[in-house]
Each structure stands twice: as C-alpha cells, then as structure tokens.
Amino acid sequence: MALTEISLIRRIFVLMLAGVLSLLAIVGLTLWLTARVSDHSDEVVRARNTRLLSATLLSLLQDMETGQRGYLLTHDPRYLEPYEHAKPQVDETLGRLEEMIESDPSGPAEARELRETVSAKIAELSETLARANAGDDAGALAIINSDRGRNLMDTIRGQINEIGQRADGRVRDRLDAMQQSTHSLMLVSIFASLLILMVAATAIWTTTRYTRELVQARREVETANASLEARVQERTADLTRANEEIQRFAYIVSHDLRAPLVNIVGFTSEMEAGLGTLQRAFAAKDNEAPDTAALEEAREVTTTDLPEAIGFIRASTTKMDRLINAILKLSREGRRELRSERVDLGPLLATAAASVQHQLDEHGARIELGERFPVIQSDRLALEQVFGNLVDNAVKYLAPGRPGHIRITAEESLSGVVVEVADNGRGIAANDFERIFELFRRAGTQDVAGEGIGLAHVRALVRRLGGDITVDSELGKGSRFRVRLPRYSRHV
C-alpha cells in the first residue's frame, strides 16, 4: 500500500498523540503517587507522634503517681517534685494527643474517654494529697486502698495501648498501600515505556518507508523522464522519416506521372504536325495535278508517324493508369486497419515458401526454413504480404547458371524478432540499397518484369507494424533482407 502525504501526516499525528498521552499518563500517575506517598509519610509521622505522646502521657501520669506515693509515705515535699513538675504537662500532652487522633473516626470519643479517666485520676491524686496535707493520712490511704487510683491507671493504660495499636495498624495499612502504589507505578511506567517505544518504532518505520517510497517514486519519475525523452526522440525520428518519405513519394509520383504526360502532349503535337502535312497534300484543287512530294510526305505520315504517335500516346495513357492504380493500391494498403493477433511465424513462412514451390522446381532451386520460429503479436495479412513479396523477389532474381538456394531464418532479440530471407541470387549493388525500397524504382539489369512497387510496399507495411527492413547484399553473390519486427506490434 502506498502512503499518501495526507495519510502519512495523519498517521504520524496519531502516533505522536499516543506518545504524548502515554507520557502524560506517566507524569500524572507519578504526581498522584508522590502526593500519596507524602500523604502516607504524614500519616506515619502522625502515628509515631501518637505513640510518642501516648507514652509521654503515661509516663507523666506515672511520675505524678510516683510523686504522690513518695509524699504520702514521707510527707517530704521533695518527693512531690515529680508530681508538680508533670501536672501542668499532662494537660498539654493530652491536648496534643487529642489533636493527633481527632481525625480518626473513633478519635474524638476515645479522646473524650481518655480525658475523663485522666481527669478522674488527677482528681484522685489531688484528693489524696489534699487529705494528706490536711493531716488526714488515714483518709488518703483509704482512698488508695479503695483501688480507685489503680483501676483508673489500668483503664488509662488500656486506652493508651488501644490508641497506640490503632496507630500501628494505620502505619501498616499505609505502608501496604504505599508498596502497592509503587508497584502500580512501576507497572504503568513499564507499560507506558513500551507504548512509547512502540510509537517511536512505528513512527520511524513509517517515516523510513515513506522516505523509501519517495526515493523510489523520484527514481521512477526520473526513469519515466528519461524514457519520455527517448520516446519523444523516437517519435521525432519517425515523423522526420515519414515526412521525408512523403516528400520523396511526392517527388517520385510527380516525376513518374509527368513523364507519360510529356509523351502524350508531345505526340499529340506531332500528330498535329502530321495532320498539317496531310491537309497540305489534299489541299490541291480537283483540276490541279497533286503535289507528288506532298503526297509522298503524307504517305510517310499515315504509315509511320501517326501510328507511332498513337502507339506512344496509348502506351503513355496505359502507363499512367498503371501508376495511378499502383498509388491507389498503396494508399488503400496504408489505410487498412491493422489487427493485432497471435501469429506463429513458422506456419506463415512455410506457406510463403510453399507458394513459390512450383517456380522453384522450374528453376531447380530450393528453399530452406530454419528450425525455430517465434510467435508474435502482429497483423497476419501484412506479414503474409511482406514475406510473400520477399520470397517472390528471391525467386525472381536468382542468378542464372547456379542452383538457387533461399534460406529463411529467425532470431529473437530483446526488442523483438528478426526474420532473415537470404538468397544466393544476383545481388544488389551497395548504392542501390536504399533505391530498391523506393516507389517505382528498381535496380540492376532490367530483364524481369516488374513495376518497382513490391519492396516499397513491403517497407511501408513493416514500418506500420513498428519494425524496419534492411538489406545487405553483394553484387553477384546474393542478398539478405532482414525484417525486424516488435514482439507486440504497436498500431498507429
């Protein structure tokens, strides 16, 4: 399939669009994944902070409890230091922890519960310390012994533990999701890269093919150009040749038709002159003696001059008629439409040879045909006439005194076929090679009847078939007529 320019542009555009879309997909996905990753790491940080804050809160509460226990035992204010130190921090830490978890679905409720238990714990601690300060050590101990503080502390531990575990779970989930996202990104990248590679490969292939087609097309155009020039030259040569032939034809016809005309006019005038002589001879009046000299002259005119003049006039008119008929025949032949058909030259030439067999036998001559003859596309009738004429000529102009031998062979060439009709006849002088193909012209000794039409007709026919005919001959040795014919005849 040949690529047109528009389809190429469309294809390249589609390919580039596919490539750009793949790239955009990769970039978009990467951006999204990056956002996801930073989101995840925020989440991980939040979970870690939650853990940290939970631990801090627990440790603060334990510090407070430790301070409380020490003070209750010793009443030494030094033991109260951890308590006093941790107390303000608890609220702050609890607030920060609440911030961390409030975005969780169960966060606010847990935070509220935690704050309640932590408040209860701090209230329990404050109450025991207040009683101890007031000197009511027994009351303080009773509160401790009621396990209220321990239970609260256990609840707090449980709550903090739960918050920490949920944070851990969240981190795990996030890590899993991140791993999956990374995996997806890798898959998408590989797929998109493959797609881009394919697009690039297709684009390169298409462009290369198109370029190759362009080069090929250019080469074809160049070849066509060159052959066009050759064709133009060939046609020009054909036209020049045809033009020269027409001029030559006109020249020959005008000369050959004028020659008998000169005779007719000339001998008519001679007859007129003869008539004058007769009139003078019979001009004598009845009573006058006839002029004997004039009578003698009149006798001469009637017996010799007039019959001779009439003979020449008649011969000239016959000749003119013959010439005109010949010209008409050629013209008719030239107008006949040629029909291209499959012609096996073998049987055709055998027929041409057989038609002269009788004459050959009379002269003791023989005709020989080559072994192989090609099949061509041409006009059968024209070929029959061409080879019939050539064989007739070969028989007609055999050299007297040696057994005639005519040989017909064919050879195939790249451009067509060449059929050769060779004889050992009288031959043709080199300066008559062109003349024998001219209308009404003949060469050599004029001892055989002929009009000088045959070869002119043959050449006209062969040229109409797209071929040509040449002769090669040596006087006294024989002649070789070579008919070059195209394998497929072009009919003009």
Place this chain on the structure above:
Amino acid sequence: MANPHSAEPVVIVMIEDDEGHARLIERNIRRAGVNNQIVPFANGTAALEYLFGEDGTGAVSAQRALLILLDLNLPDMTGIDILAKVKANTHLKRTPVIILTTTDDQREIQRCYDLGANVYITKPVNYEGFSNAIRQLGLFLSVMQVPVAD
C-alpha cells in the same frame, strides 16, 4: 557538331528510359539539323557498359568524341550515379554531359552542376516549350566543340 582533332564525327549518347521521350528528343534534334549518330540507351546499366567498356575502366571511350544526353530517373539507377562516374573517370571527364529530365528540383540541379554537369534542361510538359528547348539544344550542339577523350 564537329570534332577539331579527328575526322570522326561526334556521337550523341542518349540515356533515356522513356522510349517516347527518346523519340521526341531525336526528332527535335533532327529538326534542328543535327545529323550526328545518336546511340540510345533505355537503362543505366547498358549505358555504363557502353561508356566504360566491359572492364569498367573507360579505356574503351578513349579516342571517342562523345556527348551525353542524360535523364536522371532511370529504372535501374539514378542519372546522378552515371554523371558522377563519368566525371570521375580519366577518359570521360571532359565529355560534355547535358542533363535532360522532368525534375526541376533546385537541389537536384545544384547537385548536378556540382558534379560537373555542363547543361541542365528541364523537360517541359508543354510541348512547344519542349521542342523549342530541344531545338535550341540542337542549334547549340551544332556549334559546340567536343574534345576527344583521352
């Protein structure tokens, strides 16, 4: 028509394929009072044989006093071939050649003079013109000098 060096009269060699033309030419030459022998040839081959002899050297024409009347359109060769041969031959090159033909093609006329033709006459279809031309040629022949070939 005379030959200054020898008693032998000039022979007119007429190479003309058309018998009628040959007859008309002969008649008109006679009418002009030229009584030299006329040797007619209807084709080039026979004429060449007469002019150049069987050996083709032209030696046969040595010592002959000839004048050639030549038609250009012969059945077997062109008159131009004969003209060229005559003018190229040692023995025949001084022989006057008068071209008498139906064609009035300028290139043909120039070519004949280039080859050494002495006179070129076109046969007019008009008989008055034709016989006049021949008769004038006859008058011309009666006074012209012809060299003996050597």
